[in-house]
Amino acid sequence: MRQISRRSFFKFCGISAATLGLGPLDIAGLGKALANPAGPTVLWLQGAGCTGCSISFLNYISPTAPTDAADVLINHINLAYHPNLSPVAGESAAAVIQQVRDAGNFVLVVEGGVPTGFNGAACFAWTVGGVDVTFQEAILDLTPRAAAVLCIGACSCFGGIPAAVPNPTGVFSVRTLTGRPTINIAGCPPHPNWMVYAVVQLLQGNSISLDSYGRPTAIYSKKIHETCPLKGTGEINTFGVPNRCLKQLGCRGPETHANCHLQKWNNGVNWCVGAGAPCNGCTSPTFPGTNRLNRQPA
Numbered sequence: 525m526r527q528i529s530r531r532s533f534f535k536f537c538g539i540s541a542a543t544l545g546l547g548p549l550d551i552a553g554l555g556k557a558l559a560n561p562a563g564p565t566v567l568w569l570q571g572a573g574c575t576g577c578s579i580s581f582l583n584y585i586s587p588t589a590p591t592d593a594a595d596v597l598i599n600h601i602n603l604a605y606h607p608n609l610s611p612v613a614g615e616s617a618a619a620v621i622q623q624v625r626d627a628g629n630f631v632l633v634v635e636g637g638v639p640t641g642f643n644g645a646a647c648f649a650w651t652v653g654g655v656d657v658t659f660q661e662a663i664l665d666l667t668p669r670a671a672a673v674l675c676i677g678a679c680s681c682f683g684g685i686p687a688a689v690p691n692p693t694g695v696f697s698v699r700t701l702t703g704r705p706t707i708n709i710a711g712c713p714p715h716p717n718w719m720v721y722a723v724v725q726l727l728q729g730n731s732i733s734l735d736s737y738g739r740p741t742a743i744y745s746k747k748i749h750e751t752c753p754l755k756g757t758g759e760i761n762t763f764g765v766p767n768r769c770l771k772q773l774g775c776r777g778p779e780t781h782a783n784c785h786l787q788k789w790n791n792g793v794n795w796c797v798g799a800g801a802p803c804n805g806c807t808s809p810t811f812p813g814t815n816r817l818n819r820q821p822a
């Protein structure tokens with residue numbers, strides 16, 4: 525886990541403060557807002573992943589409240605810690621996390637898989653008193669104390685790309701590692717609406733109906749193929765032919781549960797199949813095709 529400033533993060537993401545709806549006063553007040561005790565406390569941790577889920581979340585835009593990522597962060601939750609967004613780092617961050625841990629009743633958001641190889645030393649979460657804490661240790665310690673565990677993205681939900689064979693760092697999903705129930709917002713990355721849906725349900729105290737893989741049924745109950753606008757248009761076997769079914773080109777829509785073809789991405793601009801790329805099943809437990817979902821850590 526590395527620490528960069530909020531400004532660097534927005535620049536790195538190609539997302540400006542204005543895009544996020546953050547004016548100068550918002551930027552100045554963000555650190556204060558993150559410390560606002562009014563909302564439910566959220567700890568957001570990152571393990572073996574690419575930070576793409578955080579980037580996807582920051583692209584959230586909606587005509588109704590919460591209207592964007594800044595609205596979620598500033599007005600709706602008490603984000604105690606996020607590796608990229610928080611104003612604290614190093615041992616100061618570890619102290620904040622310790623306070624939240626001891627107080628309990630927090631929402632633990634996990635982005636990225638959990639490396640177990642090398643005694644977990646492939647990924648450190650933070651350092652306390654000069655002693656490195658592995659991400660594996662952090663997850664095993666925090667999950668039993670959390671009121672809810674929200675896994676964001678394929679890696680924390682199912683292992684994802686970091687757990688693909690040969691998986692040299694022994695990455696596992698949070699649920700496989702801990703054996704604890706998790707709310708799995710699957711996708712590589714998940715659609716921002718899917719993440720905010722789960723956050724809003726937790727904010728409102730609603731129970732979330734989950735499928736056998738821990739995914740909210742409100743999002744993942746139907747296969748993409750069932751209502752794909754290209755269904756019945758005739759299958760093509762070469763790329764570059766617009767508006768034709770991509771099944772023979774490896775489209776995994778027939779086995780993939782998601783509603784991205786209805787919501788579309790980038791604020792409703794387009795989606796994978798609509799752009800001529802077969803669905804690669806990024807919301808499926810088996811994504812990217814060969815992982816160790818059902819194997820337990822040694």
Ligand code: SF4
Pocket residue numbers: 748749750752753754755756768769770771775776777778797803
């Ligand atoms: S493009 Fe994919 S999801 Fe759409 S109809 Fe063809 S196989 Fe199904």
Ligand code: SF4
Pocket residue numbers: 711712748780781782784785795796797802803804805806807
């Ligand atoms: S179309 Fe398939 S690969 Fe693309 S975002 Fe949706 S589930 Fe993932």
